[in-house]
Amino acid sequence: MPAARGHFRFPHNRRMKKSPALLALLLAAAAFAQEPQMNLPRVKLTAGMHVIDAQVAATNEQRMTGLMHRQEMPQHEGMLFVFDYPSQQCFWMKNTLLPLAVAFVADDGTIVNIEEMKPQSLDSHCSMKPVRYVLEMNKGWFAKKGIAAGARLGGPVFR
Template sequence: MKTRSMKTSFAALFAVSAVLAAGLAAAQEPQLNLPRVRLAAGMHQIDAQVASAPDQRMTGLMYRQEMPQHEGMLFIFEQPSQQCFWMKNTLLPLSTAFVADDGTIVNIEDMAPQTLNSHCSAKPVRYVLEMNKGWFAKKGIKPGAKLSGAPFR
C-alpha cells in the first residue's frame, strides 16, 4: 500500500512540475502581438506596441532578442505619477523617454540589459516610450521635444 501511495505522490508531483514548467516557458515569451500606434518625433516615425494593461506593462520588452530601429513600446498608465523602470529579463539595451500628457519628453534614461537599477521620471507622467538604446540621441531628440500621435491629442 505504501508503494502505491508513493507512486501516486510522485506522479502528482511530476504533473505539478510539468504544469509549472509550461507556465514558466509561456511567461518567458516576448510580447509581439500587442496593439500598435504610430507616433512621430519631429520627422522620425515610430511604430510602437502599446502596453496599457498591468500585465502588459509588467512584461514590457522582456525576452525580446531584437527590435527594429523604428519600433518601440509605449507604456500607458491610468494617471500621471512618477514612473520607474528596470531591466529584469530584458535582453536589449534601451533608451526610455518619460512623456507628459501633451507629448513633451520630460527626461530620457539609457538602461543596460538585465539590470535591476531603477530609472525614474523626473516628474509625474502617464506615458513611457522605450526604444533601442541611443535612438533618441542619434535623432537629436532631447527632453523638451514633443512626440505626436493619437495618445497625445
C-alpha cells in the same frame, strides 16, 4: 492549488502523485510565461520627421512584462507604456535582454527626460516629474535622431 508533501491537492480531497507529464506541463507553462509580448495593439507616433511603430502596454500585466525576453527589436519600433494618470514612473531592466532608452513623456507629448538603460539591471530610472506615458526604444535611438528632453512626440494618444 497548494502542494502537500509531494502530492498535488485536487478538488474532493483526491490526491495525485506528481507525474512526469504533469511536471512537463508545469515547466511548459513557466516557459510560456517567459515569452516576449509580440501582439500588443500598435500606435504610430512621430518624433520630428521620424515615425515610430509602438506597441501599446496599457494593462498592469502588459506594463509589468514590457519588453522582457525580447532578443531584438527593429530600429523604428518601440513600446509605449500608458498609465491611468500622471505619477512619477520608474523603470528597471530585470529580464530585459536589449539595451534600451526610455523617454518619460507628459500628456501633451513633451519629453520630460530620457535615460539609457543597461540590460538585466535592477537600476531604477525615474521620470523627473509625474508623467502618464513612457516610451522605450533601442538604446541610443533618441540621441542618434537628435531628440532630447523638451522635444514633442506626436500621435493620437497625446492631448
